[in-house]
Amino acid sequence: MALEDYFAAFTERDWEVESVDGAVRIAIVGVGGFARNRALPGIESGTYCETTVLVSGSPDRSADVAESFGVEHVIDYDDFLAGAVEDAYDAVYVATPNALHGEYAVAAAERGKHVICEKPLETTVDDAREIVDACREADVTLMTAYRLQCEPTVRRTRELVRDGVVGDVVQIHGSFSHPLLEHARPDSWRLDDDLAGGGALVDLGVYPLNTTRYLLDCDPVSVYACTHSLDDAFAAVDEHVAFQLTFPTATTASCTASFNAHASSQLQLVGTDGMISISSPFGGIVPHKMVVESGDMRMEYTGEPVDEVREEFDYFGYCVLTGTEPEPDGDDGVADIRVIEAAYESAVQSQSVALDFEYDSR
Amino acid sequence: MALEDYFAAFTERDWEVESVDGAVRIAIVGVGGFARNRALPGIESGTYCETTVLVSGSPDRSADVAESFGVEHVIDYDDFLAGAVEDAYDAVYVATPNALHGEYAVAAAERGKHVICEKPLETTVDDAREIVDACREADVTLMTAYRLQCEPTVRRTRELVRDGVVGDVVQIHGSFSHPLLEHARPDSWRLDDDLAGGGALVDLGVYPLNTTRYLLDCDPVSVYACTHSLDDAFAAVDEHVAFQLTFPTATTASCTASFNAHASSQLQLVGTDGMISISSPFGGIVPHKMVVESGDMRMEYTGEPVDEVREEFDYFGYCVLTGTEPEPDGDDGVADIRVIEAAYESAVQSQSVALDFEYDSR
Numbered sequence: 084m085a086l087e088d089y090f091a092a093f094t095e096r097d098w099e100v101e102s103v104d105g106a107v108r109i110a111i112v113g114v115g116g117f118a119r120n121r122a123l124p125g126i127e128s129g130t131y132c133e134t135t136v137l138v139s140g141s142p143d144r145s146a147d148v149a150e151s152f153g154v155e156h157v158i159d160y161d162d163f164l165a166g167a168v169e170d171a172y173d174a175v176y177v178a179t180p181n182a183l184h185g186e187y188a189v190a191a192a193e194r195g196k197h198v199i200c201e202k203p204l205e206t207t208v209d210d211a212r213e214i215v216d217a218c219r220e221a222d223v224t225l226m227t228a229y230r231l232q233c234e235p236t237v238r239r240t241r242e243l244v245r246d247g248v249v250g251d252v253v254q255i256h257g258s259f260s261h262p263l264l265e266h267a268r269p270d271s272w273r274l275d276d277d278l279a280g281g282g283a284l285v286d287l288g289v290y291p292l293n294t295t296r297y298l299l300d301c302d303p304v305s306v307y308a309c310t311h312s313l314d315d316a317f318a319a320v321d322e323h324v325a326f327q328l329t330f331p332t333a334t335t336a337s338c339t340a341s342f343n344a345h346a347s348s349q350l351q352l353v354g355t356d357g358m359i360s361i362s363s364p365f366g367g368i369v370p371h372k373m374v375v376e377s378g379d380m381r382m383e384y385t386g387e388p389v390d391e392v393r394e395e396f397d398y399f400g401y402c403v404l405t406g407t408e409p410e411p412d413g414d415d416g417v418a419d420i421r422v423i424e425a426a427y428e429s430a431v432q433s434q435s436v437a438l439d440f441e442y443d444s445r
Numbered sequence: 446m447a448l449e450d451y452f453a454a455f456t457e458r459d460w461e462v463e464s465v466d467g468a469v470r471i472a473i474v475g476v477g478g479f480a481r482n483r484a485l486p487g488i489e490s491g492t493y494c495e496t497t498v499l500v501s502g503s504p505d506r507s508a509d510v511a512e513s514f515g516v517e518h519v520i521d522y523d524d525f526l527a528g529a530v531e532d533a534y535d536a537v538y539v540a541t542p543n544a545l546h547g548e549y550a551v552a553a554a555e556r557g558k559h560v561i562c563e564k565p566l567e568t569t570v571d572d573a574r575e576i577v578d579a580c581r582e583a584d585v586t587l588m589t590a591y592r593l594q595c596e597p598t599v600r601r602t603r604e605l606v607r608d609g610v611v612g613d614v615v616q617i618h619g620s621f622s623h624p625l626l627e628h629a630r631p632d633s634w635r636l637d638d639d640l641a642g643g644g645a646l647v648d649l650g651v652y653p654l655n656t657t658r659y660l661l662d663c664d665p666v667s668v669y670a671c672t673h674s675l676d677d678a679f680a681a682v683d684e685h686v687a688f689q690l691t692f693p694t695a696t697t698a699s700c701t702a703s704f705n706a707h708a709s710s711q712l713q714l715v716g717t718d719g720m721i722s723i724s725s726p727f728g729g730i731v732p733h734k735m736v737v738e739s740g741d742m743r744m745e746y747t748g749e750p751v752d753e754v755r756e757e758f759d760y761f762g763y764c765v766l767t768g769t770e771p772e773p774d775g776d777d778g779v780a781d782i783r784v785i786e787a788a789y790e791s792a793v794q795s796q797s798v799a800l801d802f803e804y805d806s807r
Binding site for chain 2: 102251253256258260262305307309311325327329333335338343344345353354355356357358360376432433434435
């Protein structure tokens with residue numbers, strides 16, 4: 084395939100292979116900033132999902148947003164757990180603080196509802212596995228909300244890697260920084276270790292981590308990590324993290340994430356025969372410029388900004404409606420938490436921690 | 446200072462503060478590809494040095510290159526050590542395999558000749574210190590040939606960092622890959638651990654390592670490294686390396702180098718208030734595009750390609766002629782070898798190795 088062919092249908096939904104009618108009715112559990120600013124508009128602009136219920140800690144305060152998106156029901160968490168309006172939704176989108184994912188995801192699964200759950204799936208591997216087990220038991224779809232896996236630059240990059248356009252991938256660099264306190268209050272749950280399960284690594288580092296595993300289509304054999312917290316606001320969690328993954332193929336990924344740095348993200352893969360670089364891969368609805376080098380050829384491409392949250396919900400809806408197992412499934416979510424737990428262990432021990440995915444029960 | 450002012454005199458030699466007459470006469474010791482293709486033309490196009498002697502393992506084969514650059518004397522290594530034509534040069538440029546740097550640099554210093562020595566200064570800290578001591582004893586100038594420190598994008602970046610344009614530097618990514626076997630024979634000394642003192646880390650990784658130390662103006666407190674050799678050609682040295690440095694300020698640098706990957710280099714600094722990215726910083730005479738973000742401001746700059754080897758020799762000549770101590774001095778060279786030795790130790794132990802520059806005797 085010629086290099087330009089990868090870009091000819093840049094935003095093509097290669098996963099959309101059969102025609103489908105209907106839409107999955109979603110209950111959004113946890114109406115925070117991301118739900119209001121990204122998920123609700125994303126679902127509204129998409130095809131295969133519609134929001135029918137908001138589950139909020141303060142239904143009164145969520146009434147306006149419900150009205151503006153035409154959402155019929157607003158209930159609180161207790162009502163949700165008690166089964167209120169359960170006929171009004173087919174699936175839940177869990178967007179609560181991380182440590183609460185399990186409770187709501189499992190409750191939904193037990194009612195036969197499909198689940199799309201924000202990453203990280205939970206704060207510990209054990210709690211994440213409970214979600215996976217509950218969804219398997221109930222035979223419902225479980226997707227971990229890795230929006231990047233639905234984003235065109237990342238999908239095209241995977242194709243390029245898969246087709247050997249850059250040869251064997253040798254070294255990856257990935258970074259994601261976001262000045263949290265410019266957008267969140269100091270009492271944000273993201274700064275509470277119990278609720279978040281970690282800091283910059285969990286909230287931002289998971290992007291280069293998951294994207295690297297997705298692009299290489301394999302799991303790391305070891306991780307080394309270094310965490311730092313300088314500012315008092317970040318006393319309970321890692322403010323900055325730098326981690327290095329090694330894959331079975333000897334590919335390494337050098338990743339960083341920061342809660343307290345200029346907003347920026349980068350992803351670069353260097354292979355034996357070429358290079359792929361994506362500017363701002365993790366940054367949201369902004370132009371993601373791609374540079375691809377293959378042998379002596381160099382190509383630059385800036386696609387139209389794509390709302391990967393719309394893509395993500397449409398992909399989830401499509402999977403539910405067609406009975407397709409989502410690629411970012413529960414095991415994918417568990418795998419990242421295994422790496423994150425090992426990374427934190429590494430940071431304490433100042434040594435690399437081995438990961439053995441080979442003999443995992445998954 | 447306004448952001449654009451840093452670029453107004455992009456290629457300005459800020460080190461050139463007094464007017465100087467004359468030129469330092471250089472004996473090039475080791476006439477390999479870099480000496481022929483970069484050093485000789487660089488010196489010829491510059492102001493403060495001239496090449497008067499070539500010291501070659503095969504003087505016959507070097508006669509042509511001597512003639513084309515108007516170099517009067519070509520002698521062999523034994524003649525050099527015996528003091529042949531010693532009145533014909535004021536300084537030596539040592540560009541032999543790394544393990545031989547010490548022998549020729551020390552011999553030159555003992556004859557009262559100034560020394561510019563390729564990086565790494567030697568293959569071990571002890572051998573490198575012998576060069577430093579010999580030059581100090583003889584009261585001659587010693588410069589480690591870190592051409593990047595004479596390169597405009599790197600010098601401007603240091604000014605931007607120093608002036609706080611990006612706030613405190615939080616995370617750095619640096620990479621340099623070069624497919625060695627496309628340009629060198631399998632019997633290259635660079636693949637011989639005894640002669641080179643290491644592989645990709647020593648030959649390429651030293652660029653992001655030294656540049657990072659230069660830009661932050663401090664030394665790391667620890668290093669973690671991972672090395673891999675897959676191809677038989679690289680059995681004796683590291684084919685690929687990924688290493689992570691931590692600085693006293695908690696800044697981290699995530700660096701990679703590879704002897705067997707697509708030619709590529711990148712450097713990115715993310716700070717609390719901005720970001721600086723340089724494309725192809727280590728790649729030679731190519732356009733080095735810089736992107737600087739500071740708060741909400743973004744600026745792109747592509748300077749004219751600058752021959753940093755010419756700059757480097759002119760800087761060395763200027764230092765010798767004015768009695769200025771070069772910034773990339775012997776201690777700078779020793780410091781990188783200390784980090785490299787610790788990195789190799791780390792790779793064996795799979796744990797980070799602490800570095801204590803504070804109590805060093807330098």
